[in-house]
Amino acid sequence: VSDCNHCDGLSRSRLLHRAAAEAGRGLPSIEAGMPLPAGTGLSRRSFLARGLGAALAVYGADKLLPGLFDAGIAAAASGPSQPILVSVFLEGGADALSVLSPQGDALYRKLRPQLALSGGTTFVEDDRLHWHPALGSLTQLYGEQKVTVMPAVGYTNADQSHFTSRHYWEVGATSTTLRTGWLGRYLDRTGTMDNPLQGLSLDDTLAPALATAKVPVASIDGPDQYDFWSRSVWGEVETRMLDAIGSFGSGGDPALAAAANAAAQVAKLRGQLQPFQGDNGISSPVPYPKTNDAFPRRLAGLAAMIASGLPLRVVALSAPGHYDTHSDQADALTTGLQLTADSLLAFQRDLEARGVADRVLVHVWSEFGRRGKENGSGGTDHGAAGVGFLLGTRVRGKMVGEFPGLKDGLDEDGNVKATADFRGIYAGLLEQWLGMDARGVIPDASSFARPALIR
Amino acid sequence: VAGVAVYRGPFDVARAERLLWRAGFGPRKGEAEALAKLGLARAVRSLTRPGSEKLVGPAPTDDKGRPLAPYDAWGHDHVWWLDRMVRTSRPLVERMALVWHDWFATSNDGVGSQRLMLQQNELFRSHSLGSFHNLLLEVTRDPAMLLWLNGSDNSRWSPNENYAREMMVLFTLGAGRGYTETDVREQARALTGFRNDWRSGVGPTNFRYDPKWHDAGAKTIFKKRGTYVWTDSVRLAVAHPSHPSFLVSKLWSYFVGSTLDAGTSAALQRTYVSSGYQIRPVVEAILMHPALYQGPRLFKSPVVYTAGLLRRLGAPVKTTAYAWLGSMAGQMLFYPPNVAGWDDTRWLDTATWRGRWWTAQYVLGALALDPAKGGQPFDANALVNGALQFWHHPPLTDATHAALTRFAQSALADAGKASWKRQQYPVMTMNALRHLIAVSPEMQAA
Numbered sequence: 001v002s003d004c005n006h007c008d009g010l011s012r013s014r015l016l017h018r019a020a021a022e023a024g025r026g027l028p029s030i031e032a033g034m035p036l037p038a039g040t041g042l043s044r045r046s047f048l049a050r051g052l053g054a055a056l057a058v059y060g061a062d063k064l065l066p067g068l069f070d071a072g073i074a075a076a077a078s079g080p081s082q083p084i085l086v087s088v089f090l091e092g093g094a095d096a097l098s099v100l101s102p103q104g105d106a107l108y109r110k111l112r113p114q115l116a117l118s119g120g121t122t123f124v125e126d127d128r129l130h131w132h133p134a135l136g137s138l139t140q141l142y143g144e145q146k147v148t149v150m151p152a153v154g155y156t157n158a159d160q161s162h163f164t165s166r167h168y169w170e171v172g173a174t175s176t177t178l179r180t181g182w183l184g185r186y187l188d189r190t191g192t193m194d195n196p197l198q199g200l201s202l203d204d205t206l207a208p209a210l211a212t213a214k215v216p217v218a219s220i221d222g223p224d225q226y227d228f229w230s231r232s233v234w235g236e237v238e239t240r241m242l243d244a245i246g247s248f249g250s251g252g253d254p255a256l257a258a259a260a261n262a263a264a265q266v267a268k269l270r271g272q273l274q275p276f277q278g279d280n281g282i283s284s285p286v287p288y289p290k291t292n293d294a295f296p297r298r299l300a301g302l303a304a305m306i307a308s309g310l311p312l313r314v315v316a317l318s319a320p321g322h323y324d325t326h327s328d329q330a331d332a333l334t335t336g337l338q339l340t341a342d343s344l345l346a347f348q349r350d351l352e353a354r355g356v357a358d359r360v361l362v363h364v365w366s367e368f369g370r371r372g373k374e375n376g377s378g379g380t381d382h383g384a385a386g387v388g389f390l391l392g393t394r395v396r397g398k399m400v401g402e403f404p405g406l407k408d409g410l411d412e413d414g415n416v417k418a419t420a421d422f423r424g425i426y427a428g429l430l431e432q433w434l435g436m437d438a439r440g441v442i443p444d445a446s447s448f449a450r451p452a453l454i455r
Numbered sequence: 456v457a458g459v460a461v462y463r464g465p466f467d468v469a470r471a472e473r474l475l476w477r478a479g480f481g482p483r484k485g486e487a488e489a490l491a492k493l494g495l496a497r498a499v500r501s502l503t504r505p506g507s508e509k510l511v512g513p514a515p516t517d518d519k520g521r522p523l524a525p526y527d528a529w530g531h532d533h534v535w536w537l538d539r540m541v542r543t544s545r546p547l548v549e550r551m552a553l554v555w556h557d558w559f560a561t562s563n564d565g566v567g568s569q570r571l572m573l574q575q576n577e578l579f580r581s582h583s584l585g586s587f588h589n590l591l592l593e594v595t596r597d598p599a600m601l602l603w604l605n606g607s608d609n610s611r612w613s614p615n616e617n618y619a620r621e622m623m624v625l626f627t628l629g630a631g632r633g634y635t636e637t638d639v640r641e642q643a644r645a646l647t648g649f650r651n652d653w654r655s656g657v658g659p660t661n662f663r664y665d666p667k668w669h670d671a672g673a674k675t676i677f678k679k680r681g682t683y684v685w686t687d688s689v690r691l692a693v694a695h696p697s698h699p700s701f702l703v704s705k706l707w708s709y710f711v712g713s714t715l716d717a718g719t720s721a722a723l724q725r726t727y728v729s730s731g732y733q734i735r736p737v738v739e740a741i742l743m744h745p746a747l748y749q750g751p752r753l754f755k756s757p758v759v760y761t762a763g764l765l766r767r768l769g770a771p772v773k774t775t776a777y778a779w780l781g782s783m784a785g786q787m788l789f790y791p792p793n794v795a796g797w798d799d800t801r802w803l804d805t806a807t808w809r810g811r812w813w814t815a816q817y818v819l820g821a822l823a824l825d826p827a828k829g830g831q832p833f834d835a836n837a838l839v840n841g842a843l844q845f846w847h848h849p850p851l852t853d854a855t856h857a858a859l860t861r862f863a864q865s866a867l868a869d870a871g872k873a874s875w876k877r878q879q880y881p882v883m884t885m886n887a888l889r890h891l892i893a894v895s896p897e898m899q900a901a
Contacts, residue, residue: 162795201806205798205807379615381616
């Protein structure tokens with residue numbers, strides 16, 4: 001029986017999606033081979049993994065040719081190095097009480113008779129809490145003072161709908177009517193009209209937090225996955241054809257204008273990513289987890305893009321795993337957290353090896369935590385405050401907010417109360433990391449306390 | 456329908472084509488012309504009250520010409536339904552099945568059985584235009600849904616509120632519209648009693664309602680007290696005063712790009728409630744409303760776009776590539792991104808646009824002309840006209856027409872005096888023009 005409403009990670013659609021990108025490179029065996037003919041002895045997943053050799057490749061910074069950038073990109077790339085914020089979303093509402101389990105709280109085992117964890121490294125800032133055993137990589141980075149922990153982050157009167165609460169986090173306000181993301185509004189104030197890479201969604205579709213009102217942003221699976229072909233069109237005609245993508249008319253209709261605009265952004269992005277197409281990749285300086293999931297490959301590509309000087313500002317991607325754990329929570333959480341943390345550690349080491357670690361800060365978040373009491377299906381239902389992290393060499397490494405305890409720290413629904421407000425975190429990131437006034441990006445910014453986040 | 460405005464302008468071929476896009480997957484060759492001759496009222500009724508289904512054209516196959524295995528083989532479920540959209544004589548029935556798939560968005564990622572997903576799909580088809588109350592009853596006990604939203608995990612001993620919450624938030628009332636957290640918990644109790652077994656090698660099986668697993672105690676739902684069971688839970692949600700406005704406004708948004716005004720909403724709600732929660736009269740009123748014909752264009756979802764290209768060309772489905780192409784364009788059938796369905800405001804971005812490019816490539820691939828054979832005129836205007844003829848003259852704006860002509864002129868100019876280029880470049884230009892038209896803004900929104 002399944003526990004997930006919101007699957008990504010090792011999901012079939014992701015695998016298909018990645019196989020699609022492969023097939024775009026002209027590997028017909030993938031197309032014809034889905035599904036596998038019976039009796040080959042290979043599982044579907046391993047077959048896809050074998051076919052994904054190139055998709056698991058990594059990217060070389062030294063292959064970028066400055067001549068391929070237009071003037072705006074080149075200017076942005078040669079200017080002073082800008083800080084980059086990477087947003088990593090644990091979709092579904094990750095169980096904070098397992099990520100940092102309050103084993104030292106007397107009520108923990110009463111609320112979680114089946115699910116209570118034991119063991120795991122003690123969290124030194126609050127010895128009631130223990131790191132989830134699958135989070136060894138994060139514990140390692142924490143020990144290097146590269147992790148700031150937010151044990152109970154959220155907002156008061158938390159909405160327990162995935163969609164509403166996630167929307168609040170994405171727009172940076174408890175408003176159901178805002179239609180731009182908080183990072184989108186940051187870009188609308190500081191970005192340019194000719195650089196879609198300033199807001200980059202490394203995903204199948206655009207992350208809503210990046211939704212802008214004005215400036216272009218981009219969404220790609222990975223920088224090596226952006227090629228265009230047409231059957232029986234090549235050479236000079238092909239070049240002319242691909243150039244024509246950016247020249248469609250828009251008419252007066254809003255949908256037509258949006259479609260023409262999307263095509264123009266495609267043309268721009270194709271130019272920016274041309275150096276990453278084909279067989280240009282070289283090895284990352286560090287190993288990433290070996291998996292069919294796209295997450296480590298995307299992070300490896302992101303590190304290469306940052307090191308190559310592409311003008312990225314804010315980046316969003318989804319973590320692997322299933323976090324809406326209404327049932328079978330123990331296994332699902334372990335799998336997802338392990339791959340997420342191991343990939344983020346590799347990404348951090350990659351950035352350090354490339355000498356760009358001081359420019360990058362990762363924010364890990366989820367739309368809410370889960371209920372204190374387990375539900376009897378081996379899972380937990382929707383809760384209130386959740387857990388979040390900031391990662392990087394520049395984070396202050398001091399806990400923001402605190403774990404409120406299970407005796408007095410639960411609300412009337414039995415959910416953890418927030419001790420840090422996500423809008424205060426956003427305001428702090430904008431002001432201390434991205435260097436702009438939070439007013440105008442976060443509604444009522446002045447009403448939220450700003451914790452010190454950066455050293 | 457009383458109180459709902461009816462479009463009174465000319466119902467010409469362009470309007471008939473728009474109706475076919477909104478209520479289906481666009482015209483086959485000659486279909487818009489035939490529909491326009493019926494006039495608006497008969498045209499709408501021909502869609503909402505079609506005869507028995509006829510499938511037009513050859514059955515779909517995989518890349519090797521073998522029949523599909525939609526219950527068992529990867530991606531064949533997507534391709535099977537896509538083909539039905541392409542070949543059906545009842546396009547609105549398939550379009551409504553797609554609406555319900557989005558409305559009650561169940562993903563095989565959480566179900567793990569194409570057979571159960573297709574069983575649910577048949578439910579959406581057979582209840583496509585009937586009673587919403589009956590539809591919701593069937594959805595509530597549908598095995599795929601019971602797995603997806605933990606309905607069969609929800610027992611008297613360990614309530615699981617997943618389905619109860621989404622039934623109100625996403626299926627009947629809307630977020631924050633007239634229910635409390637207490638209602639969520641009490642609805643979850645009323646919905647207890649569904650079970651299934653799990654057998655190794657078979658998976659989930661033997662779905663049933665077991666009164667012994669039901670919490671028979673009294674519950675308080677929407678401030679009323681009773682020993683409610685699952686049918687009461689559904690009935691209370693449908694009878695809730697917030698439901699009719701939620702239903703008509705959500706249904707409207709699938710067909711019309713402009714917002715629903717308060718007067719029209721009220722009239723549609725009256726239609727809905729007085730018909731006993733019937734869907735057909737509401738859809739008929741929406742399909743005849745002036746806003747559908749005079750309002751802005753709507754984006755086509757990836758599967759509507761793909762089915763539309765194939766219908767327009769009368770081309771058969773002969774590859775299972777459409778499954779991963781759908782994923783690439785942002786819509787793999789039976790795998791909506793989450794229980795809220797696909798986000799209709801975000802179909803197009805730089806990643807999904809590329810998926811549409813590749814989709815058009817697969818639709819056109821088998822029809823591509825061989826440049827070595829020559830045979831196309833060395834004349835930009837003639838090539839553009841030929842490519843438009845190929846697509847049965849889609850209504851392009853002047854600006855796009857001009858962009859296509861500029862491309863053809865520049866491509867031919869590159870040929871210079873080389874004789875092989877003068878033979879082959881016009882053919883490549885024709886292939887390219889067909890592809891560019893397929894991804895033009897005018898083909899993405901109707």
